[in-house]
Amino acid sequence: MNKLLKEIYNMDKAAMKKAAENVMVGGGTRGGPILARGKGVRVWDIDDNEYIDCTSQSWALYLGYANDEINDIVRDHIENLTHIHQGFDSKPRFYLSQRLAQLAPEGMNRVSFTVGGGPAVEAAMKICAKNVPHARDFVCLYDSYHGTSLGSMGASWISTKANGEYMGGTSFLSLTRPFIRVPNPYTYRNPYNVDAETYIDMCLTMTREVFQRGIAGRPVGVLIEPIQASGGQIILPKRYLQEMRKLCNEFETLMVFDEIQTFGRIGEMFAADYFGVTPDIIVIGKALGGGFPLAGIIISDQLEGFTPNAEELHTFANPTASFVASARLLELLEEWVLENCRNMGAYLNSKLHELAKDYPEMGDIRQAGLHIGVEFVADPKTKETLEKETVDIRNAGMKNGIIFGLGGVRRNVLKIKPPLIVSQQECDEILEKLEKSMKSVLRR
Ligand SMILES: Cc1ncc(COP(=O)(O)O)c(C=O)c1O
Structure with missing residues (x-):
């Protein structure tokens, strides 16, 4: 074994305790x-x-x-490349972009990558901003979670008092975007104690009101996790998502599915396949890289995408090792x-x-x-x-x-x-x- 790796693996508890003084952790369930x-x-x-x-x-x-399947392909590949700058093309990026476009809902064929989910949500927000004129505010749902990057943090429930205390997200409100929140159809419990179908209707009515008179202009985009994972594994009803699609069309705004947690895990590649609702932009991340860091967006052919005019420039947006791992993951998911x-x-x-x-x-x-x-x-x-x-x-x-x-x-x-x-x-x-x-x- 490599000498340095041996030294790392051989750290004893005392050495770890000392080194832990240098570690700063911002979140996660500890202990x-x-x-x-x-x-x-x-x-x-x-x-x-x-x-x-x-x-x-x-x-x-x-x-x-x-x-083993991921380790094999990555081991073979990293003899050639691990990461290259976004400005250079590579076969793995060509291959993976094409593969994702083939798997994505019809009419969604352009892909852009980042290494984290938060920046991918921000990339989706940028695409919304490019395509929806005369609009300023994004809409998200109660109890949603879209990350802790400065652009996405304001959309996450950790920036509210939802769980009874002001959490970390509220520390940075001066730096984060304000989001307009609309009620989520959490049908198991709702503040009005009405039945599920009535509550779905109420959520839709309240959302329509916000779109119409609670917001300046139209929404730039509406961020939705089809299953609100961090907020409590809340599966949004199909009818709700279908009606939200209609509302987005009516108010000429874009529907963004944050599929960072649902992609593949719901037994289908995309929530569009599961719920029968196609958004304008899909955000993917977490497992996408087959265990390696990778996230990204897939956008509708109807939208103006990024130009190479420094609109979306990340050093690590072209990690070829993650791309090949992701390509193998997609193959195995299908198999x-x-x-x-x-x-x-x-x-x-x-x-x-x-x-x-x-x-x-x-x-x-x-x-x-x-x-x-x-x-x-x-x-x-x-x-x-x-x-x-x-x-x-x-x-x-x-x-x-x-x-x-x-x-x-x-x-x-x-x-x-x-x-x-x-x-x-x-x-x-x-x-x-x-x-x-x-x-x-x-x-x-
Ligand atoms: C639905 C959803 N969106 C966005 C994010 C943020 O992703 P990341 O932690 O990779 O920035 C997460 C992470 O938990 C998530 O679950």
């Missing part, structure tokens, strides 16, 4: 183990404790840890992984509903492919949130060898989003560890 190596859906910490990872590391490892995602998602969903018969605290189970959230409540009727208990279940999971995600603006949603290659046997293990963790917290 987890220090991870050392992984394979498939499993990861091991520095003390060799094993975990099944239901976070896929911020939902980015669709093919699991240290995937078998999307189907596995649909099957394992359906399997977990039915087993979770069985489990909910014994655990009424599992108030709502929301599943699309392997995009799964369980909302914990004290009582299914009152829907009072179980915030501390949800955190405790996640922590009990760590002790039981499983890493769950935690989310929702009310912090009471457990996220179960394993790599898309998860097997049925591994799903059984996830369910068994979940039950053990719930039992230790809810039946103590």
